[in-house]
Amino acid sequence: METILFLAHTDDDGALGRVALEALTGATQLRSQMPGAKLAFGILGADTATATQSASGCGADAFYAVAGVDFAASRYASDAAALEAICRAAGATIVVAPATARFNRVMPGVAQRLNGRIDTHVSGFTVNGDELRVQRGFYRQRMVATLTRSVRPWFLTVDGGVFQPWAGASAAVSVQMLDVTLGDALRRTTVTGYQAPEANAQTIRPDANLLFVAGVGWTKKQSDGQVHLDEAASAILGFLDKASASLGSSKSLVDQSSEGHNVFSFMSHLNQVGQTGATPRHPKGLSTCCHGEEPHVVGWRFIGERRAINLDANCGWAQGKADVVYVADAFELVRKITKLL
Amino acid sequence: MSTGFHVVVLGSLVPDMLQTLEPVQGPAGPGLKNELMLPAVLDPWAAHALFEAAHLASQHAGSKVWLVSLGPKAKLQQLMMSIAQKAPFELVAVDGSASGFADAFAVAEALAGAIEKIAGLDRSRLLLFGGCASASRDAGTVVQMVGERLGIADQFLAADELRVSPDGMLTVLERVEGGRYLVSDVAGPPCVVAWATGNLPEPPNNPQVGMLNMRGIMPALQKAASAPLASTGTTYVSVEVPKQDRKTRIVKDVPLDDMAREIADWIKA
Numbered sequence: 001m002e003t004i005l006f007l008a009h010t011d012d013d014g015a016l017g018r019v020a021l022e023a024l025t026g027a028t029q030l031r032s033q034m035p036g037a038k039l040a041f042g043i044l045g046a047d048t049a050t051a052t053q054s055a056s057g058c059g060a061d062a063f064y065a066v067a068g069v070d071f072a073a074s075r076y077a078s079d080a081a082a083l084e085a086i087c088r089a090a091g092a093t094i095v096v097a098p099a100t101a102r103f104n105r106v107m108p109g110v111a112q113r114l115n116g117r118i119d120t121h122v123s124g125f126t127v128n129g130d131e132l133r134v135q136r137g138f139y140r141q142r143m144v145a146t147l148t149r150s151v152r153p154w155f156l157t158v159d160g161g162v163f164q165p166w167a168g169a170s171a172a173v174s175v176q177m178l179d180v181t182l183g184d185a186l187r188r189t190t191v192t193g194y195q196a197p198e199a200n201a202q203t204i205r206p207d208a209n210l211l212f213v214a215g216v217g218w219t220k221k222q223s224d225g226q227v228h229l230d231e232a233a234s235a236i237l238g239f240l241d242k243a244s245a246s247l248g249s250s251k252s253l254v255d256q257s258s259e260g261h262n263v264f265s266f267m268s269h270l271n272q273v274g275q276t277g278a279t280p281r282h283p284k285g286l287s288t289c290c291h292g293e294e295p296h297v298v299g300w301r302f303i304g305e306r307r308a309i310n311l312d313a314n315c316g317w318a319q320g321k322a323d324v325v326y327v328a329d330a331f332e333l334v335r336k337i338t339k340l341l
Numbered sequence: 342m343s344t345g346f347h348v349v350v351l352g353s354l355v356p357d358m359l360q361t362l363e364p365v366q367g368p369a370g371p372g373l374k375n376e377l378m379l380p381a382v383l384d385p386w387a388a389h390a391l392f393e394a395a396h397l398a399s400q401h402a403g404s405k406v407w408l409v410s411l412g413p414k415a416k417l418q419q420l421m422m423s424i425a426q427k428a429p430f431e432l433v434a435v436d437g438s439a440s441g442f443a444d445a446f447a448v449a450e451a452l453a454g455a456i457e458k459i460a461g462l463d464r465s466r467l468l469l470f471g472g473c474a475s476a477s478r479d480a481g482t483v484v485q486m487v488g489e490r491l492g493i494a495d496q497f498l499a500a501d502e503l504r505v506s507p508d509g510m511l512t513v514l515e516r517v518e519g520g521r522y523l524v525s526d527v528a529g530p531p532c533v534v535a536w537a538t539g540n541l542p543e544p545p546n547n548p549q550v551g552m553l554n555m556r557g558i559m560p561a562l563q564k565a566a567s568a569p570l571a572s573t574g575t576t577y578v579s580v581e582v583p584k585q586d587r588k589t590r591i592v593k594d595v596p597l598d599d600m601a602r603e604i605a606d607w608i609k610a
Contacts, residue, residue: 076496080494105498108483109496117445138479139362139476143364143580145442148576149574149576189528189532190527192524193524202520271520275358275476313591320586327591337605340602
């Protein structure tokens, strides 16, 4: 009989984040599909009361928490100690956790400590009898595998966008607070805060409805034989503002920035989408001035509806990768779209 | 007193990014069709880690860089012909599968074992570098597991910058949600840094560095220990190429105003 442990951390505001609530839905669905399985809820943070209360109606058989100032910030050493204690207390055989930056860093180490196995970026579960099978991508989403493991504990981190966020009424629950003491050796790292990249606009918006991808064509010579970087920057930023879109980029464009060329000050490697960049999840995606080559399109795997603006009707996007390709000059077309938004 | 860092970079080969991959089922589990024939490159994020390591070592006298690579010896030898010219390092080769389907737990065990055998490695000065995820297994787990096996409790994932203060304090910028960096200070090595792209461009080929590196690379390949990677208890039910073909509608020779209206309506819907 499996004991499914859902693990989460509080966000900076003390609440559960969206990805955590989605993973909680996954954990509750998994429990309902596995006959006789128990569900435990575990959380860490500075103060876990609000987050625990918000998820108290999830039907877990037990609740565990590690709380205190030592566990407020995302620090590997303290996170690993806390999560190890929760896993041991819960007797977890399957651990389901959100694929947040904090957990992506620490969860493999916790699996190693408990002699378990881990699969990250899980994109779905199925239960066949009493056998759990998970799906995840390999080779930068170029392959999808369904696999099962007999070794326990089995850690699974679930990407955002796979499940709907959990929602339900609160219930009265008893939370077991675990005492985790940190020695000096686990306090060598101090988190000092956040830093935005050197940019004059916040262009990465994970919750946006639309991903707008700018390709290297924006920096090429236009029909008048000149490069129009300022106009391109103004068109892109104007569109992002009106459409409330998130900005992605092709590798070739951000590489120009890192090699010292004066391209777009608001763009960095953080914007890069593709095999060596991000694989964001958005319902819609609009590509401009990039050719939809395979390594780049890999980053679009989780984009629902895809459209592209390109001067070349035979570009990569037209080879079954986009739903609609508009053959037009992106400079002009994007400005016109912006006016209509 | 010893100075500088001992930087161990974990990185191996992956199929070239432009290759079309096809899964095949073998007796030992899934693999890639013609895997040994596919052109290979150094895993991109691990390559960034290697360039950052070489840059760091060049700025701190007494530092040294090792590249610990797990892969088929013959393929590693081919890979080294290109990588050796990029940055000075000493190769530690482990002969085994570089497949993305090899289990991270077993890979971490093999890599940690190889690191423990490195002669002259000062673990108090150790910076364990690697990529934040491979382009094969694509899990982002091995570097942390190796760190755990080596008893390193300060770990960072998806780093883009590492600064060293005069007092020895290290400041690390890690990518987190929302396009921001988490900034942390750590009181010197040992620590684990799994790199994202970093900030350095790919260094140009330097034949002199290549010749120096190759002196150590061939002996390292010859004495590479074999690492059978057991994946106990793991069963791959299916491995397939995702079907992504869409029926693309091409819109051309249409007034720009009409196109703009159609796109704007689609965005607002």
